[in-house]
Amino acid sequence: MNKRVIFAALFMAATMGMQAQKPMKAPAGGKAISDELIGIFFEDISSSADGGLNAELLQNGSFEYSPAERDGWGPGTAWKIVRPGHSLGFIQPCMSDGVHANNPTYMRLHTERAKEYYDYRGWKGFGIQNDGFDGISVKAGELYDFSAFFRGVGNETKQVRIALVEPQQGWGRDPKLIADTTFDVNAGQWQQYKATLRAVEGSDKAVLQILSLTVGDLDVDNVSLIPQDTYKGHGLRRDLAEALANLKPKFMRFPGGCVVHGGGDGFWDTYRWKTTIGPKHQRKGIKNTWGYHQSMALGYYEYFQFCEDLGMQPVPILPCGVSCQGTNGGWGMKEQAQDVVPMSEMDEWVDEALDLIEWANGDPATSKWAKMRADAGHPAPFGLKYLGLGNEERISPEFAERFTYIYNKVKAAHPEIVIVGTAGPGSHSGNPDYVNGWKLAEELEVPILDEHYYEPRDYFLKSRQYDSYPRDRKTKVYLGEYAAKDKKLIDALAEAIYLLHVERNGDVVVMTSYAPLFARKDATNWNPDLIYFDNNRPFLTCSYYVQQMFGQSAGQYYYGDCVSFEGDAKGVCQPVEDSHYGQSVVLNVKTRQLFVKLCNATDSPKNANIDLSRFKGLKKQAVKTVISGQPEDENNFDAQPIEPKTETVKAQSKQTITLEPYSLTMLQFQL
Numbered sequence: 001m002n003k004r005v006i007f008a009a010l011f012m013a014a015t016m017g018m019q020a021q022k023p024m025k026a027p028a029g030g031k032a033i034s035d036e037l038i039g040i041f042f043e044d045i046s047s048s049a050d051g052g053l054n055a056e057l058l059q060n061g062s063f064e065y066s067p068a069e070r071d072g073w074g075p076g077t078a079w080k081i082v083r084p085g086h087s088l089g090f091i092q093p094c095m096s097d098g099v100h101a102n103n104p105t106y107m108r109l110h111t112e113r114a115k116e117y118y119d120y121r122g123w124k125g126f127g128i129q130n131d132g133f134d135g136i137s138v139k140a141g142e143l144y145d146f147s148a149f150f151r152g153v154g155n156e157t158k159q160v161r162i163a164l165v166e167p168q169q170g171w172g173r174d175p176k177l178i179a180d181t182t183f184d185v186n187a188g189q190w191q192q193y194k195a196t197l198r199a200v201e202g203s204d205k206a207v208l209q210i211l212s213l214t215v216g217d218l219d220v221d222n223v224s225l226i227p228q229d230t231y232k233g234h235g236l237r238r239d240l241a242e243a244l245a246n247l248k249p250k251f252m253r254f255p256g257g258c259v260v261h262g263g264g265d266g267f268w269d270t271y272r273w274k275t276t277i278g279p280k281h282q283r284k285g286i287k288n289t290w291g292y293h294q295s296m297a298l299g300y301y302e303y304f305q306f307c308e309d310l311g312m313q314p315v316p317i318l319p320c321g322v323s324c325q326g327t328n329g330g331w332g333m334k335e336q337a338q339d340v341v342p343m344s345e346m347d348e349w350v351d352e353a354l355d356l357i358e359w360a361n362g363d364p365a366t367s368k369w370a371k372m373r374a375d376a377g378h379p380a381p382f383g384l385k386y387l388g389l390g391n392e393e394r395i396s397p398e399f400a401e402r403f404t405y406i407y408n409k410v411k412a413a414h415p416e417i418v419i420v421g422t423a424g425p426g427s428h429s430g431n432p433d434y435v436n437g438w439k440l441a442e443e444l445e446v447p448i449l450d451e452h453y454y455e456p457r458d459y460f461l462k463s464r465q466y467d468s469y470p471r472d473r474k475t476k477v478y479l480g481e482y483a484a485k486d487k488k489l490i491d492a493l494a495e496a497i498y499l500l501h502v503e504r505n506g507d508v509v510v511m512t513s514y515a516p517l518f519a520r521k522d523a524t525n526w527n528p529d530l531i532y533f534d535n536n537r538p539f540l541t542c543s544y545y546v547q548q549m550f551g552q553s554a555g556q557y558y559y560g561d562c563v564s565f566e567g568d569a570k571g572v573c574q575p576v577e578d579s580h581y582g583q584s585v586v587l588n589v590k591t592r593q594l595f596v597k598l599c600n601a602t603d604s605p606k607n608a609n610i611d612l613s614r615f616k617g618l619k620k621q622a623v624k625t626v627i628s629g630q631p632e633d634e635n636n637f638d639a640q641p642i643e644p645k646t647e648t649v650k651a652q653s654k655q656t657i658t659l660e661p662y663s664l665t666m667l668q669f670q671l
Helices: 003-015 049-053 238-245 300-310 343-361 368-375 397-413 432-444 457-462 491-505 542-551
Strands: 077-080 086-096 106-113 126-130 135-137 143-153 157-164 176-185 191-198 201-210 216-227 250-256 313-318 386-389 417-423 448-454 475-485 509-512 519-522 531-533 538-540 557-559 564-566 581-588 593-600 606-612 621-628 645-650 654-659 663-670
Touching: 049 238, 049 519, 077 519, 077 606, 106 126, 126 343, 135 300, 143 157, 143 176, 157 191, 157 216, 157 448, 157 663, 176 201, 201 216, 238 531, 250 397, 250 417, 300 313, 300 343, 343 368, 343 397, 343 531, 343 593, 368 531, 386 397, 397 417, 417 432, 417 557, 432 564, 448 457, 457 475, 457 645, 475 491, 491 509, 491 542, 491 593, 491 645, 491 663, 542 663, 593 606, 593 654, 654 663
Parallel strands: 250 313, 313 386, 386 417, 417 448, 448 475, 475 509, 519 531
Antiparallel strands: 077 126, 086 106, 106 216, 126 201, 135 201, 143 191, 143 216, 157 176, 157 201, 531 538, 557 581, 564 606, 581 593, 593 663, 606 654, 621 645, 621 663
C-alpha cells in the first residue's frame, strides 16, 4: 500500500469517534488562537486548472486559443488533421453564427472524400485529432463522457465517428481502438451530442479523433472528454483533489494571485467571475496572466462547490479597479506601471462584489443572482463569509481611493462579510507598499490584511516578525502567499519553524496559505510549488507534508510552556531568533485532541522534555508522525524520498523524546 495512503488511514483511525464527544474546557495557561490557520491558495498558474485540477482531457476544445495569448497560437492549436484511408478535405476556423457569443470560434470540416482509397483499408473518414495535454491518459474499463456541438451544413445528415485511439508507429498502420461511437448530425442548427465511452484498454498516450464519414461541411465546437470518475462527481481530477483534501485545509483563496486583475495587458483580460458561472459552452475564456488560455471550465461555481466538498471556507478575491503593477512591462521599473479605472466607473466594480455575495448567499426567490446559482444545481446558499478585495497591488494614492470606495460600499451593504485587504507585494517593514497598506487598513479598520513574501530559507529559520505585531490592532493578518525559495527538506523544515512561530502568534495571524499550490510537469511558470503533477499522478513535495501536518493539527488554544529543550536556559521553550528548532502545543477543544509538534532543523539530535500534566484524561495511546531525512533531500518526478512515518505509541503525560536531526515530529493525543 502507498505510504501516503497508510499515513492518511492511520490519521483517520486515530480520529474516529472523536466527533461524537462533547467539546471540552481548555485548561488554564492557554492562549486563544485561530483554528483556521492552514488553508490553500489556488491560482491558475503553471497549468493548474486546464490540464490540471479541471478533469477535462482535451485541450482547446472550444477553438479559442489565439496569438493574443501566445505567439504562434490559433484556433487549431492542439488539433491536427487526420486523413485515414487517404480521405481528403481541409479545415477552416469560423466566427460567424457560433454556438455562443462568449465562444465565437468554431471549426468547419470540409470533407471531399470520406471513403478509404483502397478497399482493404478499414479506417476511414476525414477529420481532426486532439492530443490533450501531452497525450490523454485513460484507464481500462473506465467510463469517459464525450460531448460536442455539431452542425451539418447543407441538407444532408452527416455521419460522424468519435474514436478514442492510441496511435501506432509505422506507415500505414491503423491506430489501436480504445473506444468509439457514431452520431448522425442533423443539418441546419447547432446541437449538442453526448456519449459515454468505455475504454477497452488503458493508455498514457491516447488521442481523440473526430471523423466525418460523409462528404460535405460539418461545424464543430466545444468538444469535451471528461472521466466519469471525478472528485465527488463534480468534474475535478480525483487524485489532485484528494491530495488537497488530505491537507485538511480550512479555507481556499481563489482565483489568484495576479490572475485576479490581469497581468500586463490592461483591463481587457481581467478575471470577471460572472463570465465563469453559466453552462460551460457559454463561459468566456480569457488570456491567462501566465501566458496561456484560461477556458473557465473551472469557474466560480466549481470553486465554491469544491470548498463545500472539502468543508473549506471560500475566500474569493475580486479586483478593485486597479491593475497589476506588472502592466505594460512594469515589473522592475523604478516607478511601476499601474492602470486604474476612472472613479466615474467604479460602481461597476462595486456591483461585481455585491452581486457575488448575492450569488453565493442570496435567496433564489428574491435574487436573480441566487437564482442563477440554483439553476446551476445549488439552491442552498454557499455560506460566503470572507471576501478579498485586491491582490498585491502597489498601494498608491489611486489604489487607496478606489479600495476605500469599494470597501465602504460593500461594508455598508453587507456588514456580515469579513473583508480581506492587501498589504501589497513584499510584506516587510522596509517596503513602502507594506507601510501604506497597513496604514490604510488601520484607518478603515479592515478586518484582515493579506501579506505576501517569498524568501530564502534563512528568513523563515530566523524571522520572528509576528512577535512584535501590536496585540490591540483591529486588523488581523492573513499570510496569503509565502514559501522558502527551494523545495529541499531543509526548506520545508524552515517553513515548519516559521509555522510554529505563526501558531504561537495565532491571536494575530488568523490564516495562512502556501503558494503556489500546483505546477504541471513541463509547463511550470514558478518554482517552488507545493504539488507537481503529470497526467497520471501528483508528486508531493517535502513542504506538502509539512503543510499536511499543520493542517491536521488545528486547534483553538496554544500552550507555550509544555515543552523545553535540554541545554536551553530555563523557561526558553519556544522558537527564538536564530534557533533552528522549536515546538508548539495546540489543543482542539471541539475534537478533544492535543497536538505536540517539535521541529529540529539542526544537524544534531535534540532532546525535548514534554509535560502535559495539565491535560487530564489522556487516552492510553497516541499517534506519532515523523518527517525526516537529509537536508538536501528533495521529492521530485524521479524520486520521493521524504514521506511521513506514522506509528501508534504509548501516551505519556511526561516524557523526554529525542528528535532526529532534520526532522519534524508530531504527537497526537486524544482526551
